[in-house]
Amino acid sequence: MCGRYAASRRPEDLTGLFGVEKWEPEETLAPDWNVAPTKSVYAVLERPLKDAAERRPVRQLRALRWGLVPSWAKNPEGAAKMINARSETVHEKPSFRRAFETRRCLLPADGYYEWVTGAQERELEEQGRRKRTRKQPYFVTPADGSVMAMAGIYEFWRDPTLPGDHPQAWWATCSVLTTDADPEPFAQPHPALEPGPRSLAEIHPRMPLVLPPERWDAWLDPARTDVQELRVLLAPPPSGLVRAYPVTTAVSDVRNNGPELLEELAAPEESTLF
Template sequence: MCGRYASARKKYELLEEFQVAVDGAPEEELRPDYNVAPTKKVYAVLTRPLKDAENAEPVRQLRILRWGLVPSWAKDPSVGSRMINARVETVAEKPSFRRAFERRRCLLPADGYYEWYAGEDAGQAGGGGRAAKRKQPYYIHPADGSVMAMAGLYEFWRDRTRPDDDPEAWRVTCTVITTSAQDELGRIHDRMPMIIARERWADWLDPGLTAAEEARRLLVPAGPGLLAHHPVSTDVNNVRNNGPELIEPLAV
């Protein structure tokens, strides 16, 4: 799974990097976040018509969404905390994600993500003389330092307890599509975010592409050598900790 990631680039960098035509949240900018956790606000790149615009043509936008997808039919938005990931193997069939996979695909910019390796600790033995077990966090990121475009889906949920003119009447949420991890990354954890290659960005974001099989063909796991990894401090375990020191290699 992908349960934590880092997204520290400035808004203007993302607008340029993803060739965004419209800043969908011009009055809001997220602070650099080295410990993005479920239910937090995140940047997302998507293509859709502008709200209340005369021209109904889809436009590439940078929006601010909440991580944890809430299906439109959900009775309670709290289900979003359990829908932070969608498995590529079932995303086109599961009721929670099927409609979004057909029409509401997005890219979630990240600098890297964290996974925890459940290995044997070489430190002090625990009770009974057995080696204590701990999970060692790793930071996984593009080897060349480029931005990572995670495949995502977004959805709209209407809060029926609020009037139509309430800005909080609609909640827009997202999820990260995951795939199986291979080679060295698979040793750390068996799942990883699906990363969309730059040459596939436009096709992935195209709302006119509604055939599930065609969209699925755009999902190609990152090849060997594209991602690097290193162990980091267990400080990342606490979501209250946040800063560039979280992604620094662990001193050994």
């Protein structure tokens, strides 16, 4: 799954990386090294500009709320539970189906976090000697330092309690697509991973679906609506493109934020409960 990630790149950098034609400076977000559900995040998407004479799709950088609210939802209470959509079933689920067909986006990230329970902690838990296990966070990021373009979908929801001209009457929300985690061993495992997880699948069974640049145009094109053609784009990325390393357990508290959360540890931390 993807329940926390880092996104620190400036909008000026993202517009160049993704060939963005339009972004609004008033939507600028501060760098965020601890992105949590319901926060505003950057999304790259294509749709016609509002009130534009020419109704062609324009590639835009927009700020969306992480946690999709279906257009037919009575309220947004379930948004925090809709941060992920399984790529295998996204075309079938009522909450995601329409967005998958016509409202797809890319969610830029530096990388994402996952938490691992150590072998000794699991043994104590199985023996009933510990009710709460210590979990070590790991950061997964492109090995070459490039942007991680997570496949996403987005939706619009109208708040029926507000008048139509209210600035918060419409919500623009999104979800990250996930896939089975790569079971192949890391090409260059971090020393602190020994004797810990040696692949993404050993860290967590799911991972964000990251799209390589050659799939970006097809994924963002709203004119592509054939479900079977779109599903071809959901193939997992090749192995060996990311690395993982342990980071401070301070990231477990959403109130903590800053580049220090991404600093590599020489070894997993101890005596900290998640």
